[in-house]
Amino acid sequence: MVTLKQLAKELNVSISTVSKALNNSEEIGEETVRRVKELAELYNYKPNKVALSLKNNKTKTIGVIIPNILNRFLAKVLFGIEREATKHGYNIITCISNESLEKEKEGLQLLANGSVDGFILSVAEETQMNNEIEHFKKTISQGLPIVMFDRVAHDVLCDKVIVDDFDATYNATKSLIEEGRKQIAFISNINDISVGKLRERGYNKAILETTNLEPLVLKVKKKDDHPKRIKSFFKKTKGIDGVIAADSSSGIIAINVAVGFGLKVPKDISVIGFSSKSESNHTMPKLTTIRQHAKVIGAHAAQLLINRMQNTLEDEDVKTKIVKTSLVKNKSTL
Amino acid sequence: MVTLKQLAKELNVSISTVSKALNNSEEIGEETVRRVKELAELYNYKPNKVALSLKNNKTKTIGVIIPNILNRFLAKVLFGIEREATKHGYNIITCISNESLEKEKEGLQLLANGSVDGFILSVAEETQMNNEIEHFKKTISQGLPIVMFDRVAHDVLCDKVIVDDFDATYNATKSLIEEGRKQIAFISNINDISVGKLRERGYNKAILETTNLEPLVLKVKKKDDHPKRIKSFFKKTKGIDGVIAADSSSGIIAINVAVGFGLKVPKDISVIGFSSKSESNHTMPKLTTIRQHAKVIGAHAAQLLINRMQNTLEDEDVKTKIVKTSLVKNKSTL
Numbered sequence: 001m002v003t004l005k006q007l008a009k010e011l012n013v014s015i016s017t018v019s020k021a022l023n024n025s026e027e028i029g030e031e032t033v034r035r036v037k038e039l040a041e042l043y044n045y046k047p048n049k050v051a052l053s054l055k056n057n058k059t060k061t062i063g064v065i066i067p068n069i070l071n072r073f074l075a076k077v078l079f080g081i082e083r084e085a086t087k088h089g090y091n092i093i094t095c096i097s098n099e100s101l102e103k104e105k106e107g108l109q110l111l112a113n114g115s116v117d118g119f120i121l122s123v124a125e126e127t128q129m130n131n132e133i134e135h136f137k138k139t140i141s142q143g144l145p146i147v148m149f150d151r152v153a154h155d156v157l158c159d160k161v162i163v164d165d166f167d168a169t170y171n172a173t174k175s176l177i178e179e180g181r182k183q184i185a186f187i188s189n190i191n192d193i194s195v196g197k198l199r200e201r202g203y204n205k206a207i208l209e210t211t212n213l214e215p216l217v218l219k220v221k222k223k224d225d226h227p228k229r230i231k232s233f234f235k236k237t238k239g240i241d242g243v244i245a246a247d248s249s250s251g252i253i254a255i256n257v258a259v260g261f262g263l264k265v266p267k268d269i270s271v272i273g274f275s276s277k278s279e280s281n282h283t284m285p286k287l288t289t290i291r292q293h294a295k296v297i298g299a300h301a302a303q304l305l306i307n308r309m310q311n312t313l314e315d316e317d318v319k320t321k322i323v324k325t326s327l328v329k330n331k332s333t334l
Numbered sequence: 335m336v337t338l339k340q341l342a343k344e345l346n347v348s349i350s351t352v353s354k355a356l357n358n359s360e361e362i363g364e365e366t367v368r369r370v371k372e373l374a375e376l377y378n379y380k381p382n383k384v385a386l387s388l389k390n391n392k393t394k395t396i397g398v399i400i401p402n403i404l405n406r407f408l409a410k411v412l413f414g415i416e417r418e419a420t421k422h423g424y425n426i427i428t429c430i431s432n433e434s435l436e437k438e439k440e441g442l443q444l445l446a447n448g449s450v451d452g453f454i455l456s457v458a459e460e461t462q463m464n465n466e467i468e469h470f471k472k473t474i475s476q477g478l479p480i481v482m483f484d485r486v487a488h489d490v491l492c493d494k495v496i497v498d499d500f501d502a503t504y505n506a507t508k509s510l511i512e513e514g515r516k517q518i519a520f521i522s523n524i525n526d527i528s529v530g531k532l533r534e535r536g537y538n539k540a541i542l543e544t545t546n547l548e549p550l551v552l553k554v555k556k557k558d559d560h561p562k563r564i565k566s567f568f569k570k571t572k573g574i575d576g577v578i579a580a581d582s583s584s585g586i587i588a589i590n591v592a593v594g595f596g597l598k599v600p601k602d603i604s605v606i607g608f609s610s611k612s613e614s615n616h617t618m619p620k621l622t623t624i625r626q627h628a629k630v631i632g633a634h635a636a637q638l639l640i641n642r643m644q645n646t647l648e649d650e651d652v653k654t655k656i657v658k659t660s661l662v663k664n665k666s667t668l
Contacts, residue, residue, distance in 0.1 A: 046443075069416075070405075075403045079404055082430050086437070091441075096416050107425075112380075138444055226622070253616065256618040259593070282590070283590065284593075286561070
C-alpha cells in the first residue's frame with residue numbers, strides 16, 4: 001500500500017500538500033490538486049481508515065446484525081434500512097448471527113472495531129432464550145449506539161422499533177367475528193418465537209371475549225408436512241368457517257385445502273394470513289393479509305440511529321417506535 | 335480507547351510484556367497473563383485492526399456483495415456462504431449493491447480497506463448492462479481475490495460458480511415432451527436478466543428441435559397483475575397442456591389458474607416451476623420444481639475463495655464450478 005509520504009516524495013511536494021490536495025483544500029493550486037489525485041488514483045492510494053475514523057470520529061457506516069437472512073420479513077427490514085441509510089449518505093455493512101449468541105457477539109466485536117458508528121439489530125433466538133444482554137450493554141458503553149427492532153431485549157436501554165403483533169391478530173380475529181364466523185381456527189408454524197406467542201394471544205383474547213366461541217388452534221412444526229397437517233385438521237374439525245394464519249405459508253395452504261374440499265372462499269370460509277404482497281398472489285382468490293410494513297420498520301430504525309449518532313446530547317431518553325400493522329383486504333374475506 | 339502503553343503503565347510492566355501476555359506467549363507467567371487480560375477486559379481494550387491486519391496480512395473475514403436481498407435465491411446463497419465460511423473459521427460481512435453500479439463500487443472500496451481478505455459477489459444489474467469491470471480488476475490487482483457466482487462478468491479472470499440455467503429448462507421441457515404434451519407454454523417475469531434469457535433459450539431449443547411443436551411464450555412485467563395476465567393467456571391460448579415457469583411465482587399461479595378453469599393437474603396439464611421447497615407447498619397438487627441448490631452454490635463459492643486466499647501460488651489457473659440443477663418431481667407432472 002502506498003503512503004502519503006511516498007506520494008509526496010514522488011511528486012516532490014510536502015506531505016501536508018498531498019493531504020490538503022486530496023481533501024480539496026483551497027490553499028492548494030488546481031494543477032497540484034490534479035497531479036496529486038492522478039498519482040493517488042494510479043497507485044490506488046487509500047487513506048488509513050482507522051486513523052481517519054479516530055480523527056473524524058465518524059465512519060458514516062452502520063452495522064446491521066440480522067438473525068436469519070432466509071426470513072423474508074427480516075430481509076425486507078434490511079432492505080428498508082439500506083434504502084434509508086443511503087438517503088442520508090450512510091453505508092451499511094451486515095453480519096448474520098444465524099440465531100446464535102456466539103455469532104451475534106462476534107459480529108458486534110468485528111464491526112465495533114472502528115468499522116461502524118452504530119448498530120441496528122434484531123436479537124438472535126439463542127440470545128433471547130439465554131436472556132443475555134451484557135454484549136449489548138458493553139457495545140453501548142463503548143460509545144456505539146444500538147437500535148433494536150422486532151425482537152428486542154427489554155432490559156437494554158436503547159432505541160427500539162416494534163410491531164403490534166398482539167393487536168394485529170386481535171383485530172383480524174375481530175373482523176372475522178364481525179363477518180359472523182363461528183368456528184375460527186388459528187394456524188401457526190412459529191410457536192417457538194416471541195412474536196408467534198403474541199399473535200396467538202391476540203387471537204385468543206378476541207375469541208374468549210366473545211360468547212359461544214372456542215379457540216381452535218393448530219400448531220405445525222417445521223419438520224411436519226405442512227399441507228398434510230392442515231388437511232387432517234380440517235377433516236377432524238368439522239365446520240371451520242374462518243382461519244387466522246400466523247405465518248407466511250399457513251394462510252395460502254389453508255385456502256388451497258378449503259378449495260380442495262369443495263368449499264367456496266370467502267362464501268363458506270374466510271382466511272387471513274401474514275403473507276407478503278407477492279405471496280398473496282399465490283392463491284385464488286387472493287389472500288387477505290396482515291401487512292407488517294417491514295420496509296417502514298427498517299426506515300424508522302435507520303432514522304432513530306442516525307438521529308442518535310448525530311445528536312450530541314448524551315443522556316436523552318430512549319424511544320420505542322411502534323409500527324402498526326394493517327389489514328389488506330383481498331378476496332379471501334367477505 | 336485504551337492503548338497497550340496505558341495498560342503497561344497501570345500494571346507497571348513493559349509494553350512488550352502486555353503484548354505478549356495478550357497473545358498467550360509462554361514467556362510470560364500465568365499470573366501476569368491473568369492480570370493483563372483482566373485489565374484489558376475492564377478497559378475494553380481492542381487491538382488496532384488495521385495494524386494487526388497489516389502485520390498478519392489476514393483478517394479471516396470474507397466480504398460478500400449481494401445485488402438484492404429480497405431475492406430468495408441470492409439470500410439462500412448468502413446463507414450457504416455463511417455456513418461454509420463459519421466451518422472454516424471465517425467471518426463474513428455483507429454489503430448490498432441494490433443492483434446499482436455505484437453502490438457495488440462503494441461496497442468494494444468500503445471493505446477493501448483492510449476489513450476483508452477477499453470477496454464473493456454476484457454482479458449488479460446496472461454493472462451488467464454497462465459492462466463495467468474495471469472496479470473488479472482493480473480490487474484483484476490490490477491482492478484481494480474475488481469469486482463471482484450466478485451473475486458473473488466473463489471478462490474478469492477469477493474463480494466463478496455458475497448454474498446450468500439453459501440445460502435446466504431444456505431438460506424440463508424435454509420431460510414434458512416425453513409425457514406427450516403438445517402445447518407447452520413458457521411463462522416468465524424475469525426477462526430482463528441474463529439468467530431469464532438463458533432459461534427461455536433452453537425452452538426454445540427443446541421445442542424447436544421437436545416436430546409439430548411451436549413456442550408459446552408469456553412475458554409478465556413486474557408491474558403487471560400477475561394472476562390476471564396468466565388467466566387471460568390461458569383463455570386466449572386454447573389447449574395448453576404443459577407449463578415451464580422461469581421464476582418462483584409463475585408456476586404456482588399457473589396451477590391455481592388451471593384448477594380455476596376446471597382442469598385436472600397433472601391429468602390435463604403438467605406444470606414445472608422454479609419455486610423453493612416451501613413455496614412448492616403452496617399448491618395442490620404440490621409443484622414439480624427445478625431446484626437450483628443455492629446453498630450448495632454458496633458453499634462452493636466460499637470454498638473456492640478460501641482455497642485461493644490460502645494458496646501461495648499467484649498465477650494458478652482460475653476455476654469455474656458448474657452447479658447442476660435437478661428436477662424435483664412432485665405431483666404437478668405425470
